Amino acid sequence: MMQSALRPAAPEEASTLRTLNAFAVDLISIPNVDDLFWYVARNVVGQLKFIDCVIYQANPEQTMLTQVAALGEKNPYGRTILNPLQIPFGHGITGQVAQTREAVVIEDLLRDKNYIADTQPARSEICVPLIFDDRIVGVIDSEHPEPGAFGAAELEVLITVAAMTSAKLELLAESERSHRRYTDLVQSHAQLTQETNNRKSLEAELANARKLEAIGRLTGGFAHSFNNLLTVISGNLDLAEEEQSEAVLKELFGDAKDAASRGAKLIKDMLAFSQRMHLVPERLSLNDLVARTRDRNGHRLSNEINLELAQDLWDVSVDPIAAEVALGNLILNARDAMPSGGIIRITTDNVTYGIGDTKAPSQEIAPGRYVRLRVIDEGTGIASHVLPRIYDPFYTTKPIGEGTGLGLSMVMGFMQQSKGTVVAQTENPHGTTFELYFPATVDETGLVGN
Numbered sequence: 001m002m003q004s005a006l007r008p009a010a011p012e013e014a015s016t017l018r019t020l021n022a023f024a025v026d027l028i029s030i031p032n033v034d035d036l037f038w039y040v041a042r043n044v045v046g047q048l049k050f051i052d053c054v055i056y057q058a059n060p061e062q063t064m065l066t067q068v069a070a071l072g073e074k075n076p077y078g079r080t081i082l083n084p085l086q087i088p089f090g091h092g093i094t095g096q097v098a099q100t101r102e103a104v105v106i107e108d109l110l111r112d113k114n115y116i117a118d119t120q121p122a123r124s125e126i127c128v129p130l131i132f133d134d135r136i137v138g139v140i141d142s143e144h145p146e147p148g149a150f151g152a153a154e155l156e157v158l159i160t161v162a163a164m165t166s167a168k169l170e171l172l173a174e175s176e177r178s179h180r181r182y183t184d185l186v187q188s189h190a191q192l193t194q195e196t197n198n199r200k201s202l203e204a205e206l207a208n209a210r211k212l213e214a215i216g217r218l219t220g221g222f223a224h225s226f227n228n229l230l231t232v233i234s235g236n237l238d239l240a241e242e243e244q245s246e247a248v249l250k251e252l253f254g255d256a257k258d259a260a261s262r263g264a265k266l267i268k269d270m271l272a273f274s275q276r277m278h279l280v281p282e283r284l285s286l287n288d289l290v291a292r293t294r295d296r297n298g299h300r301l302s303n304e305i306n307l308e309l310a311q312d313l314w315d316v317s318v319d320p321i322a323a324e325v326a327l328g329n330l331i332l333n334a335r336d337a338m339p340s341g342g343i344i345r346i347t348t349d350n351v352t353y354g355i356g357d358t359k360a361p362s363q364e365i366a367p368g369r370y371v372r373l374r375v376i377d378e379g380t381g382i383a384s385h386v387l388p389r390i391y392d393p394f395y396t397t398k399p400i401g402e403g404t405g406l407g408l409s410m411v412m413g414f415m416q417q418s419k420g421t422v423v424a425q426t427e428n429p430h431g432t433t434f435e436l437y438f439p440a441t442v443d444e445t446g447l448v449g450n
């Protein structure tokens, strides 16, 4: 476009080429639109023997041009323009170029009706549009004091500069867009992190509130239950002071002793819940323990208790008294869940869970060998809103005086202390299964014992 490949360039043409080549290289590192306009005014047009150059930028509405960079007699040092000239689209030669998007060369301004005379009147003018993305971005304009100063060669050079400038504008707009996209992304990421953190702290707050509520219920419930027992004891002692009848005295003391031992159990349950129960583990077979517990509790229940005990059950190391209390609590709960009677099944078996085993009923169960003890009832089941709270101390759905809400918290405390766990499976209203998982005792030989 500027020279044919075969013809050696004339000295002037060669310097023009060098200027355009340098422009092409420098363009790469020009960081923004403002710098681009000034670079074009100072280093390109200024070097190309155009003695004057003004660049105008169009507004987004495409109605007005504003001077953004200038070099020449009007701005000999190429300084920032403090009071930029504004030209509406359609007005004067630059306004015409902006509107028609056609480059023009004016041979003699004195004969052009569009010329708006400036403080330094010129005789010839060249003006090319900067077009990008089908919009007028601005115009590059140059004037000369002599008529006929610009010809086809100057037009070609300036159109080339305008095309290169437009291409760079496109790149700058794209990088501006991707920068915006990037900052948008960073912003939404930050927002997401913030939301996640908020949710986490909300959850922590909630957990804390629940804990506080549980502690409140624990102390309140304990005080209430204990007070009831003390009332029974001191009331009976008062009555005993006045009592003559041997038989009545025996009854009063019996009731007081009963209340005292219930108080002791309450404290035991509390300690087990808070994991401070003093446990003395013994190696034993849960089958024996189940049979013993049934014999001890069975006569107090109207329910039938069926045992399905696995042969060759692995041994476990547990505190036998605490284990019996825990099993007793589950049996009593099963009974309470079946007000009009029903069968309670107690089963034992050996289970093994591998790493990542999907059969494991709880994530709390580490891979390994366990003895599973199940208490199965055909009762009411546990409603889904009740289920998350059943291990909370003093949580009970039973009428006042019937439930203490300590049974399952004792079971949970005991199982955790025994390195096992408890899992409740329930189907409202088809009954509930409580499963206790005890780690199997491993021999010195590495084998599980039975």
Ligand SMILES: Nc1ncnc2c1ncn2[C@@H]1O[C@H](COP(=O)(O)OP(=O)(O)O)[C@@H](O)[C@H]1O
Pocket: 329, 333, 334, 337, 377, 379, 380, 381, 382, 386, 390, 391, 395, 396, 397, 398, 402, 403, 404, 405, 406, 407, 408, 409, 432
């Ligand atoms: N087998 C069961 N079937 C239905 N609900 C049960 C069963 N076991 C426990 N629950 C529920 O869990 C609650 C807490 O049980 P627990 O801690 O033993 O206290 P309590 O028996 O004194 O109410 C019970 O009030 C009941 O709502």
Ligand SMILES: [Mg+2]
Pocket: 329, 332, 333, 405, 406, 407, 408
């Ligand atoms: Mg209970």
